[in-house]
Amino acid sequence: MTTPGLNRRNLLKWTGVGATVMVAGSMLPNFGISAALAADLGAGDIGVLNYAYALEQLEAAFYTQVIKTPYEGITKAEASNLKAIRDHEIAHRDFLKKALGRKAIPGLEVDFSKVDFTSRKSVLATADVFENLGVAAYNGAGQLIKDVDYLAAAGSIVSVEARHAATIAALRSGFGSDAAGGKNVNSKGLDGALLPSQVLPQAAPFIVTPVTANSLS
């Protein structure tokens, strides 16, 4: 994992509804390298899978760092849960990469400079954001998928993300209402569902690599 400087990070600009989410590779200081690193998610089901792949890369990188540099006072139970979650996210990332084959976007450069990995509060708050964002992202992406096998694959992942969200909530505040999704489930009993154009701006502060979603709504 690398944590590059603020200037490069600021070049990443996700924009509005259903539209282009991106920044030209040519704006980056090192044109040749940056252009090669820029990632367009693509169209159709490939675009959706790349979108999921990008989010799983982010999660996998985050938990890898969490386990590498455990926060102060981490308990055995916490470490064991977080390790399991890390392994799941890595499995999701690798699964999507394999499914995408040559159409996979490159490995993304991430930036967790806003996270204090020594702090339990900071780590679990970030985990909470990532897991709930992941659930809403998969829920919202389902309707964009056309192939039933890809839908099945996404379905097998999203409920694990929801299990993570509940696990993180329980670590943060015990087995109360939040562990059941109290904060994330609306009065109709429905979880979040967001489109890529709503999800990507929330992920953007953590991703350095220019990502475009020109063909994904």
Added chain:
Amino acid sequence: MNNQENFILDEIDPEVGERIDAGRRSLLSRYALPVAALGSAPLIIAASAQTAFAAGGLPKQVVDVLNFALTLEYLEAAFYKEANRSAGLIPRQYRRLFRTIGAHETAHVALLKGALGRAAVKAPGVDFTAGGKYADVFSNFETFVAVSATFEDLGVAAYKGQAGNLLGTPVLTTALQIHSVEARHAAAVRPLAGKSGFDGAFDKPKTKAQVLAAATPFLA
């Protein structure tokens, strides 16, 4: 890599993308009118799900899936209603958890009933002791959480197994939004039953027949 992952990977052919890109008929347009707005899916703009359903009617396949889901939600809602009013069953520190879960299941029942309108099935008779196997389900917390975890995991697998039948319909988003709530419940309850919140990186679906076989002991 475990069997579960192999199961999923077997389903995926990276080259499938080629034929998808070639384009296929949009199921969405076929269903867009009658199912324009189940629940509050934020992706769909519509004023009233119920009137849209009543006016247009739902494809039979969708009705079947929703009634199947409704049956499970009736079961869960009744289960938590009984548990939450059973004095001395749930320790104080877990009462809010199970009240929230119960409220979600009740909301799911209302949502599905509203969507189905006159096509909705009636609530089934229930026997949460499963013919006496769980005789103390509402007096012994250990038994209660074991049955609760079973119901929640079953719900997750049931919705997952039906997702393909909803492909291309706006109902899919709503079903997914319920599916992940059931998964949150499962992961919140399982540790109280001495289990981890999850079984691995990929959750498996269950067919309708598998789900009904598991639920039948609890139906009177």
